[in-house]
Amino acid sequence: MSFKAKIQGITGDATYTAKAQALKDRLEAQIPPSLRLDPAILDHLPLDVTGIPASCGLLTPAELAITELDATAVCERIAKGQLTAVDAVTAFGKRAAIAHQVTACVTDFFLDEGIEQAKALDEFYRREGKVIGPLHGLPISIKEHIPIKGRWGSAGFLANVERSLDDCDMTRTLRSLGAVFYVKTNQPQTLQHLETQSSYGRTLNPHNSNLTPGGSSGGESALIAMKGSCMGVGTDGGGSIRVPCAHCGLYGIRPSCKRMPTFGYLAYQKGHDGYVTSTGPMCSSSRDLRLFLQAVLGARPHIIDPSLMPLPLTIPDLSKKTLRVGIMMHDNVVMPHPPILRALELAKSKLEAAPNIEVINYEPYKHEEGYSIIRPMYFEDGARTVRRLLKEGGEDMLPLSEWVTSPPHVQDHDALAMWALHAKRNTYRRAYSDHWRQQGCDVLLCPPFHGTASRHDTAKYWGYTAIWNLLDYPGVVFPTGLKVDPSVDVVREMASPMSPTDEYNHSLYDPDIFVGAPISLQVVARRFNDGLALAAQEVIEHIIKT
């Protein structure tokens, strides 16, 4: 399939087509000619495009070096006067333009605005001799449905594309901490796919363009994997930060809900209380996760948003205690693909040999039941709102939208049915908590997805992430450093399928197709133990990689 065919966006009626084309034309016009890749490159793209920024000749060696930094390093250098905010955003902005041309990850490109913001910050630094905040000069990429004043956004449909009149709480907070905005990133129709195809196009996995970068924050993961950004903001209601980070070999956290500010985020089902969408960072190092959470929580967002909890981030010191790590090889619903099992087996053996680690074989608690509770909560109106918005925009329904909104999981609810569903949720949460305590683990190491990045239009099981959304347990995803290797990650025979979904997912595995895909794992902690999850992830990664 040609590159152009791969990045094809959603289709629709004539009105839709005209409006979608206008969006794409606007975006196209935002990429200046000086940052355009040679058509010869585009005509002969390899499956793995991560090398293009270095090889294409559009970035200077200095710019390439800047974009190899993680966010903490960028902030440190700017704070020490070794790097200007203008140089930082220019480098990441140029690389973002290249990243977009080979992965279709961007929805709004405004490097000129970013440079103006950066100039003001550099001026402040020169004048005051200090930074304006802990993120002074850090370029941050933002998922499309998170408003930035004056920029384009949508809640997952063409019908609700809009130019934002104001920053939301998150972007206002980040701006006050010194962050610089220059790009917004792609997300899927409905915002409820673990892949990323929108009116702007389909985003590709930089490591293998036959695969998805994950979703719904897939524009972010592709962009950051291309190093067109070192820090992005995503959202996660079912896996939408963790799955794209896992699929692209990045670090990401879905924090416990109601800690980070989400007020003002675009949404099309406002007022739903069944589950809550969390927001958090996507980046290339675990220390960047801390940087982001500490900066945002340090701004005390609960003062302006009364829905947030005044819980500071407490990161425990694990060096002097035994960490009890539960390991869940599978959830009794869907068996992970061989690369994930290989990573878990490696992790297990290393952890078992490590001092100060107690490994517990974690027995999952009725994950199929939990999954059957959160699935209907995604569309409690039977997806009436989804269908209305598609109709309003003349937008065709994507196959994954069809799948995610279909009965029996999705049904229309009246008040009694909603209460019954939420009561089931509450009962399950309590039972799960009891179970977790009985298992006796501090944190859990488990798959972030049943496989590595999936083939386009096939991501139809969310259980490995959505179960933690239902429970509101924080989850950190990180790369093991391993990649799919057809010589070792051979197909394993299936004894008997644990579920119809298991059978389907088993049929999808083919090591030759997933070759080169990063293999990631997930560390989960109990609700509100975000700091423990962060600390444990670092300990576990260190052990796995030593």
Added chain:
Amino acid sequence: MSFKAKIQGITGDATYTAKAQALKDRLEAQIPPSLRLDPAILDHLPLDVTGIPASCGLLTPAELAITELDATAVCERIAKGQLTAVDAVTAFGKRAAIAHQVTACVTDFFLDEGIEQAKALDEFYRREGKVIGPLHGLPISIKEHIPIKGRWGSAGFLANVERSLDDCDMTRTLRSLGAVFYVKTNQPQTLQHLETQSSYGRTLNPHNSNLTPGGSSGGESALIAMKGSCMGVGTDGGGSIRVPCAHCGLYGIRPSCKRMPTFGYLAYQKGHDGYVTSTGPMCSSSRDLRLFLQAVLGARPHIIDPSLMPLPLTIPDLSKKTLRVGIMMHDNVVMPHPPILRALELAKSKLEAAPNIEVINYEPYKHEEGYSIIRPMYFEDGARTVRRLLKEGGEDMLPLSEWVTSPPHVQDHDALAMWALHAKRNTYRRAYSDHWRQQGCDVLLCPPFHGTASRHDTAKYWGYTAIWNLLDYPGVVFPTGLKVDPSVDVVREMASPMSPTDEYNHSLYDPDIFVGAPISLQVVARRFNDGLALAAQEVIEHIIKT
């Protein structure tokens, strides 16, 4: 009206009548002959029955002295070996039996069980030389819908009366802290009245039996005002702790939701997320509020209940700062009756003269709109469940149930309507928070109700408490020490009514009817600032009473 007519319970069909009679017979049989009041006393009860326990001759002087203690003093004496747990529960239990006979406040009386529990605690104390926990030996009374293992409870209807198989989290926690249970208390049909009439009977205000003790925790308030308990546990979803405390001259707090354990409480609309019911102490001193909250939160209830937040209680030291106290004379919807205005005016002038206090004339933010948002959330199914339960039990609908479940406020909702309602709630909460910050006050002093205790079947405005339930702002109620005095609390002319409810409530005022009713005020703080509310209440009360 005769005393017997006043305490009349709910009526119903033949099946209902038989079952209700069986409940009442069981309760009657639980009061031993030795604790029965002389019929001559019952035949000539004064309106104010608070003197009966001392005058009736059933309690010894030592027992009377014990029951004059607050909970902190009871705990201190037991901890010092100056009082046994058996003597404490015996004294309060005997007085509770008397209280019940003159106010119909009890639904389950099991002093024998309490004495057994107390014996074991005394034995522990003798053996170990220390207390088992901070509430060692403290008799605590419990509202009917809060389960105690083996005791009777209901969720507000005869149809769901049951004998509890187990403690709920709250009673299990209190028990582990050393509390002793001996009595459960009355609550109204639906649990959604600010008065208290059930299958067991109608509870009367001990200060004036023509008035309600408030509701829905009105069995508690009557019992504690009679000193048949020094510490009770109530619940509050619209004012159900604060109004009964205010009406009976007690101290009470509705803590911010999701701090105190409510798991296992009986409820008939499980899974509703529109508003959350909070739970907290009702008692006779402000230090007892602290005692209870610190003891329960100190037990870290969030470890077993994952729906709770791990927020410790932080009580600020206000001695070294200026406290900014907003004063709200009325909510622009209903003008408080003259006694409440008198108390507020007195408080205002004293606070204005006090050092370290800045008084702010607080302008309420659209309380009528807020009230119109929470009203439908009480019965999002259009009260279908209420009608089903009444039908199942053959139970007649009380006039206040009819009022509280009627359109236009109460309507059936589908998923879209529920989301819309909850979205309105979220928008209002944010706007209110912005408004509060602009007003610049730390805490707010305001009425807990538009009047003192109301006449039976007339409590049809919840705005002064329910608005804080909608916002989830903690509220502390306390007695000003003032009582209704017809010579000063004369009817004030109404310029023009602010609302139809205003006109109705104005028409209810007659100082001769409310004579002797305690006048209370409410201190409110922003969400999660429970400790600030407690500290500020003490400062304000001290100034008012000096």
